[in-house]
Amino acid sequence: MTHEDELRATRLAYIALAHLVEPGRRDLGVLVRQVGPTVALRDLVAGNVGDDLRQVVAPRLATIAPRGRFAEALLHAARATVDAERLGVELLTPVDDGWPHQLDDLVRLSVEGRGTVDRHTDPPLCLWVRGAEPLADACDRSVAMIGARAATAYGEHMATELAFGLAQRGWTVVSGGAFGIDAAAHRGALAAGGVTVAILACGVDRPYPVSLSGMFERIVDAGGLLLSEWPPGSDPHRARFLVRNRVIAALTRGTVMVEAGARSGARFTLHRAMRLGRPALVVPGPATSASSVGCHEEAREEGVRLVATVADIVEDVGRIGLDLASPRRAPERDADVLTDLQAQVLDGVRQRAARTAEEVAAAAGVSSRDARATLPALAELGFVVASPDGRYRLARRVNPDGVAT
Amino acid sequence: MTHEDELRATRLAYIALAHLVEPGRRDLGVLVRQVGPTVALRDLVAGNVGDDLRQVVAPRLATIAPRGRFAEALLHAARATVDAERLGVELLTPVDDGWPHQLDDLVRLSVEGRGTVDRHTDPPLCLWVRGAEPLADACDRSVAMIGARAATAYGEHMATELAFGLAQRGWTVVSGGAFGIDAAAHRGALAAGGVTVAILACGVDRPYPVSLSGMFERIVDAGGLLLSEWPPGSDPHRARFLVRNRVIAALTRGTVMVEAGARSGARFTLHRAMRLGRPALVVPGPATSASSVGCHEEAREEGVRLVATVADIVEDVGRIGLDLASPRRAPERDADVLTDLQAQVLDGVRQRAARTAEEVAAAAGVSSRDARATLPALAELGFVVASPDGRYRLARRVNPDGVAT
Numbered sequence: 001m002t003h004e005d006e007l008r009a010t011r012l013a014y015i016a017l018a019h020l021v022e023p024g025r026r027d028l029g030v031l032v033r034q035v036g037p038t039v040a041l042r043d044l045v046a047g048n049v050g051d052d053l054r055q056v057v058a059p060r061l062a063t064i065a066p067r068g069r070f071a072e073a074l075l076h077a078a079r080a081t082v083d084a085e086r087l088g089v090e091l092l093t094p095v096d097d098g099w100p101h102q103l104d105d106l107v108r109l110s111v112e113g114r115g116t117v118d119r120h121t122d123p124p125l126c127l128w129v130r131g132a133e134p135l136a137d138a139c140d141r142s143v144a145m146i147g148a149r150a151a152t153a154y155g156e157h158m159a160t161e162l163a164f165g166l167a168q169r170g171w172t173v174v175s176g177g178a179f180g181i182d183a184a185a186h187r188g189a190l191a192a193g194g195v196t197v198a199i200l201a202c203g204v205d206r207p208y209p210v211s212l213s214g215m216f217e218r219i220v221d222a223g224g225l226l227l228s229e230w231p232p233g234s235d236p237h238r239a240r241f242l243v244r245n246r247v248i249a250a251l252t253r254g255t256v257m258v259e260a261g262a263r264s265g266a267r268f269t270l271h272r273a274m275r276l277g278r279p280a281l282v283v284p285g286p287a288t289s290a291s292s293v294g295c296h297e298e299a300r301e302e303g304v305r306l307v308a309t310v311a312d313i314v315e316d317v318g319r320i321g322l323d324l325a326s327p328r329r330a331p332e333r334d335a336d337v338l339t340d341l342q343a344q345v346l347d348g349v350r351q352r353a354a355r356t357a358e359e360v361a362a363a364a365g366v367s368s369r370d371a372r373a374t375l376p377a378l379a380e381l382g383f384v385v386a387s388p389d390g391r392y393r394l395a396r397r398v399n400p401d402g403v404a405t
Numbered sequence: 406m407t408h409e410d411e412l413r414a415t416r417l418a419y420i421a422l423a424h425l426v427e428p429g430r431r432d433l434g435v436l437v438r439q440v441g442p443t444v445a446l447r448d449l450v451a452g453n454v455g456d457d458l459r460q461v462v463a464p465r466l467a468t469i470a471p472r473g474r475f476a477e478a479l480l481h482a483a484r485a486t487v488d489a490e491r492l493g494v495e496l497l498t499p500v501d502d503g504w505p506h507q508l509d510d511l512v513r514l515s516v517e518g519r520g521t522v523d524r525h526t527d528p529p530l531c532l533w534v535r536g537a538e539p540l541a542d543a544c545d546r547s548v549a550m551i552g553a554r555a556a557t558a559y560g561e562h563m564a565t566e567l568a569f570g571l572a573q574r575g576w577t578v579v580s581g582g583a584f585g586i587d588a589a590a591h592r593g594a595l596a597a598g599g600v601t602v603a604i605l606a607c608g609v610d611r612p613y614p615v616s617l618s619g620m621f622e623r624i625v626d627a628g629g630l631l632l633s634e635w636p637p638g639s640d641p642h643r644a645r646f647l648v649r650n651r652v653i654a655a656l657t658r659g660t661v662m663v664e665a666g667a668r669s670g671a672r673f674t675l676h677r678a679m680r681l682g683r684p685a686l687v688v689p690g691p692a693t694s695a696s697s698v699g700c701h702e703e704a705r706e707e708g709v710r711l712v713a714t715v716a717d718i719v720e721d722v723g724r725i726g727l728d729l730a731s732p733r734r735a736p737e738r739d740a741d742v743l744t745d746l747q748a749q750v751l752d753g754v755r756q757r758a759a760r761t762a763e764e765v766a767a768a769a770g771v772s773s774r775d776a777r778a779t780l781p782a783l784a785e786l787g788f789v790v791a792s793p794d795g796r797y798r799l800a801r802r803v804n805p806d807g808v809a810t
Contacts, residue, residue, distance in 0.1 A: 283692055284692055
């Protein structure tokens with residue numbers, strides 16, 4: 001097999017696996033990390049896995065590979081690829097160039113997870129994406145905005161205003177496409193002409209809730225994205241919303257909880273962001289409002305920060321957002337050592353796309369002279385890497401688990 | 406001179422000094438700590454002090470001791486004592502039994518102070534008190550509630566509600582007797598039948614503002630206190646409010662800022678509480694409200710905590726309130742080592758009044774059996790001291806500067 005063939009087989013194996021199990025299962029994730037997706041799929045088809053996993057997979061396996069053959073599963077995956085193309089949907093796997101590798105951080109959550117909700121926190125195996133913007137670019141400078149469906153007028157106002165301001169400053173607003181805070185956030189970003197990403201708990205071909213379909217179409221039309229770990233045609237099961245939330249937390253540089261009652265599910269998403277080392281931010285509200293109780297309680301927890309303005313959010317996600325794993329970073333590479341100008345210039349550098357000093361200057365909103373003067377120092381400090389052709393990209397980071405991010 | 410005579414002379418010296426300078430002056434405080442109040446007064450009268458201090462004192466000295474005699478100054482102090490008695494006002498100095506020694510912590514602020522506002526942060530030399538409750542008892546379990554004069558209906562509602570709840574739980578609410586948040590806090594405490602203390606920037610015989618005089622009378626009638634560092638008859642100068650604020654921060658176990666605009670003076674008081682090692686707490690409000698901007702900005706600062714309920718406040722001041730100088734406490738005496746029951750029992754022990762196990766139980770709200778079982782352990786841990794007659798009081802604390810608190 002050529003390298004190309006092998007890559008294609010790996011890709012199909014990921015897609016087949018994504019059709020066999022619900023996302024986030026740790027046992028399958030561990031298996032894939034140990035033996036790779038192709039061997040994992042072969043073991044799964046052959047029933048050569050743990051009892052739990054074998055029993056869970058059995059019903060879908062009977063549909064996808066009724067004669068228990070590995071080739072049947074690959075064929076199903078190939079058909080899914082064709083289906084996605086036909087629908088104009090991009091199908092991404094971890095071996096594809098456009099894969100957002102910040103999702104790899106979820107491995108950490110998965111290992112630490114104890115409770116019921118925390119059981120299915122492994123990284124996605126596949127992503128289905130609708131929209132023109134490359135996913136990794138869209139999420140490079142992104143903030144998650146979450147909160148209650150049953151939001152107050154105040155909460156929706158705040159979500160709209162903050163999303164508007166973030167979009168104006170070039171940040172992508174990521175949310176869950178639900179009623180209340182989610183919809184207000186998407187709409188605020190749209191109003192500013194910004195890119196917004198709705199991460200769904202159902203197929204991207206039929207986004208739920210149906211009554212928001214006008215908004216979903218506008219998101220795509222405006223250059224934003226609809227994203228799902230579930231294949232087209234999938235229904236929005238209740239449990240899927242909780243499982244989906246980890247992707248909202250992991251894909252973004254920080255999570256802002258705008259309004260949440262005492263028992264809101266949004267608090268789980270906030271906790272996940274925090275455990276992933278992302279800034280966990282909450283918006284204050286009247287202390288008399290039951291819809292802000294969750295925000296105020298979280299604000300009293302270690303590591304959660306209050307944000308009342310767009311500037312507050314940018315300060316918190318901009319600084320730490322330079323490095324999603326900031327708390328684990330070596331001190332000599334800490335963003336705190338940077339001057340304001342250096343930090344601003346660094347914001348204009350990307351990890352996957354090497355940029356000229358001029359492009360960095362344009363992205364960061366500084367003069368070309370400042371960018372040219374600052375980038376060599378950032379390279380010396382280890383924040384950026386200079387190519388021989390004079391372009392710069394963010395230095396590759398490796399966390400203590402050896403997972404490149 | 407007998408010890409009694411000496412004490413009386415010292416007391417008169419403090420009172421004379423309090424009439425000669427505005428409160429909070431560090432240069433005079435340092436002199437008093439070096440040579441004692443009697444010698445300091447003698448030096449002051451003789452013009453035997455630094456240029457600054459001599460010039461500042463000159464005009465008042467011309468009135469109080471026109472012939473430049475030490476005895477004149479003492480006589481003036483003696484007259485002030487008689488005046489206070491006639492007005493039914495208690496006149497306290499640091500050598501009196503009822504002096505609240507938590508004010509000694511201000512020495513630390515004074516030494517650290519850099520800015521203009523921070524220049525006059527030395528402890529008071531005298532306090533004039535109107536009301537029946539002994540000051541030290543009233544402030545033993547007390548919370549300061551501060552905020553803007555130009556408060557919103559929301560802010561006044563929160564101040565009233567929180568003060569009501571604190572008073573219900575036996576906490577004294579301390580504030581500045583001003584319009585807005587201050588008045589709402591005093592009124593909330595009064596509504597709950599609680600003790601509330603108004604710390605004034607003028608004489609306690611004519612509390613300012615005049616239109617709140619009904620409230621001031623009710624405070625005294627309900628067993629609360631009016632307190633001032635200025636002698637009866639003193640006017641409420643603008644600068645006096647800022648100087649007075651340090652006493653609000655120092656006298657209490659923590660400060661709650663209910664509502665404050667971006668440039669509110671309440672923020673200085675909050676900072677002083679923080680620098681004194683007291684909990685600095687802020688109440689959230691709508692992020693759209695200019696009157697909450699100061700609270701939200703403070704909530705983003707290291708060490709400031711958000712409180713949305715009475716329970717939040719009690720949790721924060723109750724825990725750290727065991728020891729006003731908690732951050733400087735030796736680790737083996739840290740309240741964190743205590744069980745919940747031990748901490749609760751400790752809350753019932755006082756520093757100045759030794760209590761039986763039964764009295765501690767009643768104050769702490771635990772069974773006598775629990776109190777009897779727990780107090781010996783607390784004594785062993787160094788938190789309380791047992792008297793031979795089986796009573797307990799809080800262990801005396803000494804901070805690293807050697808100032809007993």
